Amino acid sequence: MALRLKTKLSLGLAFLFAVILVFGGMGFFYINRLSNDADNVLKNNYESLVACTNISKSLDYIGKDASALATIESNLKKEELNITENGEQEAVSKLRDNFEALKLDINDSLRKTGMRQAIEQINEVNQQAILRKNAVAKRTAEDAKLWLTLIFTALILVVFTFIYNFPSVISNPVRVLAEGITEIANKNYKKRIRLDQNDEFKDLANAFNGMAEKLDEYEHSNLAQIKFEKSRIETIINQMKDGIIGFDANKNILFINVVAQNLLGINEQDIIGRYAADIAVSNDLMRTLLQTETNKKELKIYADNKESYFIKDIFDVTNNQQVIGQVIVLRNITPFHELNEAKTNFIATVSHELKTPISSIKMSASLLNDTRVGGLNGEQQDLIKSINDDSDRLLKITGELLNMSQVETGNIQLKLHPTEPAAITEQAIQAVQVQAEQKKILIRKFLAENLLPVNVDSEKTTWVLINLLTNAIKYSPEETVVDIGALMEGDHIKFYVKDNGLGIDEKYLPKLFDRYFKVPGTKERSGTGLGLAISKEFIEAQGGSIWVNSRIGEGSEFGFELKAVK
Incomplete structure (x- = not known):
């Protein structure tokens, strides 16, 4: 017994x-x-x-x-x-x-x-x-x-x-049990324990063998499926047009697809398991990818025998709320760049081609309105006025589209020279004076004394100020006041335009300078939504900044700052 x-x-x-x-x-x-x-x-x-x-x-x-x-x-x-x-x-x-x-x-x-x-x-x-x-x-x-x-x-x-x-x-x-547990910890699920004694240790050994057998079954039952899934995922990743690089928690490279290999100019077997920072020492693109400030910025990389554009996205891999690795995705946006470039060229071409016939229409309307050509009745004069208004609107739209084409292609041509703030302000007021008189709006000018000149492209800076004044007049009630001014703030000149309109909801303010954005609920439908976006590009291209302050019921104040010339 x-x-x-x-x-x-x-x-x-x-x-x-x-x-x-x-x-x-x-x-x-x-x-x-x-x-x-x-x-x-x-x-x-x-x-x-x-x-x-x-x-x-x-x-x-x-x-x-x-x-x-x-x-x-x-x-x-x-x-x-x-x-x-x-x-x-x-x-x-x-x-x-x-x-x-x-x-x-x-x-x-x-x-x-x-x-x-x-x-x-x-x-x-x-x-x-x-x-x-x-x-x-x-x-x-x-x-x-x-x-x-x-x-x-x-x-x-x-x-x-x-x-x-x-x-x-x-x-x-x-x-014997300790050795068996060590083998199981090392994933050797084939390990079994044999004890000759029939006591509690025998029961423990039997329980251990049962556990090892279940683990072995689980390992082999899932191994084929895991291998299949791994192959499938690798195939999907390698077929993607985006570059993908996987890292573990210590920034060692776990996998890299074919696109990323071509972009980096490195073979997979040469970098798998290596510390990413070591590779970045001799690889400029890897060094750029590891820099956090490049997130969401376009990267221009020579690929597929042409200049291509990519955006870097980083995704954390987590397990039980703990980060165990990262995946960098180089999203190929070259097709969108090509489409955007085609759109820009098309808009520039169409806008340029439209300016000549629109100017001719405007000229013809002006000639028809001349009494030397012949007298017009009331209805004809109204039609001529409508033609002039529509021509002006079309010229403004084509002008904005041409300016935006310059911005998108990066071909903003600046003619910088010292200019007095008073001259810029006066030109802008004269440009919108007729529009203000039509709505019986008084434009008040406030210029600080001893303003220093600014080194700017006076034509584009005046265009920005005109655009701000035009918007202020457009959205102000009749018989109200619009203020325009310039003052010194440190070593900068601050230009501003303030109206007494309905104001803008604060939630829309961050989007005002986005392309094609229009504040929901406004009755104005003739604009392109490009004026403020172009203004922002023109001011920032000259080293300045543009801003807006507004609240519902308190009107709006737009302005920009440019560095003064000492």
Whole structure:
């Protein structure tokens, strides 16, 4: 019958207790025997010798010391009560008879001699007894020494064997289990544990083997699927036109697709597993990709035998809300650039071609309105006015489209020269004066004293100020006031235009300078939504900044700042 581990431990402890009990019992037995032998010598023979010695000494003082007889009597009684050996009784009786006769005649030397002979006989008997008992005690001690030595040696051998073998009952299974757990931790799910003992460790080994078997089944059941999914994902990634690079949490490269390899000019096998920063030392594009400031910025890269455009996106790979890696995607936006360029060229071409016929229409309308050509009735004059208004609107739109084409192609031509802020402001006011008078709007000018000139393209800067004034007049009620001004702020000149219109909701302010954006709910439909975007590009191209402040019901204030020339 197999013993359980608890039973083995209990038996082992019981065995050790039995060893202690047996050795202790044997020791107690022999010590008790030796103690009894010693007691016999002390109580029986030693006390007789002491009594006889005291009687012998007192005999010499009879007649000299009155207490001598009393001493002899006292010790004689002790001896009479302590007769333990053969022949001792006769000697004691002889001692008593001689002592009784001596008490009648203390000078009787014959009686003293008789007493001394009796004492010698008693001493002889007890000394022989002591020698005999001592021999018995020696034999007992020798037996005790022999048996205790034998028992001690046997127990030492048994205990040593127990100590040497019993821990292995626990340590060996624990070691085997530890080795098995280490193998499982290293993903060796083929590991099995075999134990011959049928105890709790056997149960634990069976449970371990069951766990390893399940893990092995799980590993192999999913391995094919994982490999298939890995191949499928790699195929998808390599077929994408975007460059993709994967990193682990330590910025080591995990994978890279074909597009990214071509862009970087590096083979996959040369960089997989390497630290990205090490590759960036000798690869400019990798160094650019690792820089955070390049996020969402267009990257111009020579690829596919032409200049191509990419945008870098970074995605964090997380597990249980912990970042375990990153993926950089170089999104190819070259087709959009090409479409945008085609759109820009088309708009520029159409706008340029439209300016000539529109100008001709405007000229013809002006000639028709001239009385020298012939008189017009009221309806005809209204038609001529409509033609002029529509022509002006079309010229403005084509002008804005041409300006935007310049901005989009990066071909803004600036003619910078020092210009007085007053001159820019005055030209802008004159350009919109007729439009302001039609709505009975008063334009108030506020120019600070001692304004320094600004180094700008006066034509484009004036165009921006005209655009701001036009918008202010357009969205202001009739018979109101529009303020325009310029003032010094540090080493910059601040131009501003303020109206008293309805104002703009704050949520739309960040989008006002975006291309084609129009504030929802406005009645104006003739604009292109490009004026403010072009204004922003013109001002920023000259190193300035443009801004807006507005609230519903409080009007709007637009302005820009340009650095003054000292």
